[in-house]
């Protein structure tokens with residue numbers, strides 16, 4: 001029996017036949033991660049499994065650990081810094097999408113959710129019961145809650161408004177690399193002080209265990225108010241948010257910025273007309289509508305004081321949806337008008353910066369750096385300015401030679417490192433593995449990195465969970 | 478002057494290039510997966526899975542043409558993915574690309590029949 005056939009036969013004895021596929025096209029589809037270049041044929045996983053219980057996951061992991069077979073943990077595979085991408089040949093792609101249960105425990109103010117539940121479906125359910133999901137990523141229609149917890153992201157929301165996702169994670173059920181099943185955390189809204197095993201897993205990008213279930217605090221929904229402003233200069237928006245915090249206004253749930261260029265295609269798509277300038281957006285929250293409205297009024301005033309040509313509270317639901325969809329679905333910017341050459345998103349940068357340097361960093365993206373290919377490419381700037389998280393997307397015409405396009409990607413990554421190092425920060429979304437490992441080593445030093453690798457060796461001595469991710473394999477300098 | 482046969486080959490090449498150029502703008506966001514009416518939990522039952530299969534098949538010859546045909550012809554042609562990709566993502570025109578691939582496969586089959 002060939003090695004592959006044996007692997008498949010062994011796995012069929014653990015998971016149901018219907019929950020496993022060795023079909024080449026399934027393996028390609030699952031192995032391919034977000035935005036990245038094509039998956040290299042030799043890295044295509046050997047098999048995809050979708051266990052439906054924690055026991056099955058435990059058996060798969062025990063088996064892989066015994067046989068020293070790499071496992072790549074997969075929520076929906078939408079993260080685009082290389083974390084869900086298989087890096088070693090002959091791997092098992094372990095999808096959590098068979099774990100989708102949701103149990104509400106309203107009397108104790110929490111719910112428990114299978115790691116593979118879709119974020120959008122979960123959000124819909126919570127909203128229908130008067131709660132909210134304290135996160136919102138641009139990929140929520142496809143991504144899983146386990147994927148978000150594994151990288152501890154709240155996406156577009158402002159960290160200092162409601163906190164980071166981990167602040168809501170009361171505990172997790174995890175399969176360790178040796179196949180043992182453990183539960184962490186508490187069932188009380190009073191979180192453990194000091195050691196809390198949850199932190200080994202939430203935000204650790206699947207290198208220490210497979211999260212199978214998540215217990216999260218229920219957060220009653222808030223009333224919301226919406227503000228839009230159009231500004232002559234992009235840096236005016238940065239100054240508006242700097243002023244807002246200086247004046248000690250409560251942080252909004254969202255604070256967004258979109259340069260004028262980036263508004264054009266999403267506005268066209270939604271019939272919003274020509275953008276009147278660079279767009280700033282905010283959503284405020286309150287326990288009463290009056291409270292949210294009052295905060296929104298104050299933000300509109302700050303926008304005006306910082307040179308907005310138009311700033312107002314948006315009350316029409318249709319307009320609220322359109323402006324926010326224009327921002328949320330930022331990839332619409334790649335939609336060129338009929339007859340124009342297609343653009344490819346080659347260099348994506350995401351960096352969080354100190355509040356007082358928001359405007360400096362915007363200028364640095366535009367003119368401050370010395371990366372020649374980036375200067376040739378078309379730059380769109382957008383981001384979660386209310387949480388000091390800025391994105392630059394450098395797009396190239398599809399006709400550029402591949403080598404030049406790849407150089408653009410590389411330069412954007414180098415610029416991301418440079419900005420984070422210059423201002424002593426880190427990227428605040430999508431996760432650090434695997435592409436950002438060279439940065440991680442530079443930013444926090446080799447002693448810290450060795451500590452991380454030593455812990456990994458102890459917890460996962462055969463390096464079977466997401467191998468190559470902490471090593472930054474494929475993304476060496 | 479080209480013979481008929483080289484013209485056929487050229488047009489197959491052109492079709493392949495057009496298909497691959499379209500797929501190149503797919504950012505693998507998978508927004509077109511859960512709402513596909515043929516999706517029952519496996520990625521090839523969605524537009525994204527179909528495009529990913531076409532991509533590596535055309536580039537590296539991976540998988541069999543029969544299996545690829547099965548995936549491509551199992552699309553219900555409802556255009557929901559196309560609308561979704563346009564509103565939420567990069568407008569890859571996935572349905573058109575799948576239909577174009579059907580034409581490509583038919584063309585290839587014709588060519589083999591002739592040879």
Ligand SMILES: Cc1cc2nc3c(=O)[nH]c(=O)nc-3n(C[C@H](O)[C@H](O)[C@H](O)COP(=O)(O)OP(=O)(O)OC[C@H]3O[C@@H](n4cnc5c(N)ncnc54)[C@H](O)[C@@H]3O)c2cc1C
Nearest residue numbers: 075076077078079083138139144146147153206211429430
């Ligand atoms: C269009 C688009 C917009 C996006 N917007 C944002 C954004 O606003 N903010 C942001 O942070 N990200 C964003 N992302 C990146 C990504 O989609 C999200 O971070 C998402 O939450 C990842 O979820 P996933 O299920 O796809 O995880 P995956 O990509 O499958 O996995 C991410 C990492 O977590 C690990 N992992 C997944 N599930 C588990 C588990 N159960 N146990 C242990 N480890 C696990 C994986 O091994 C991998 O290392 C975006 C992506 C796209 C394509």
Ligand code: SF4
Nearest residue numbers: 503504506507509562
């Ligand atoms: S929605 Fe569009 S860009 Fe996203 S995976 Fe589907 S076809 Fe690709």
Ligand code: SF4
Nearest residue numbers: 513552553555556558
């Ligand atoms: S057109 Fe085909 S791939 Fe797209 S949603 Fe409909 S059935 Fe799915």
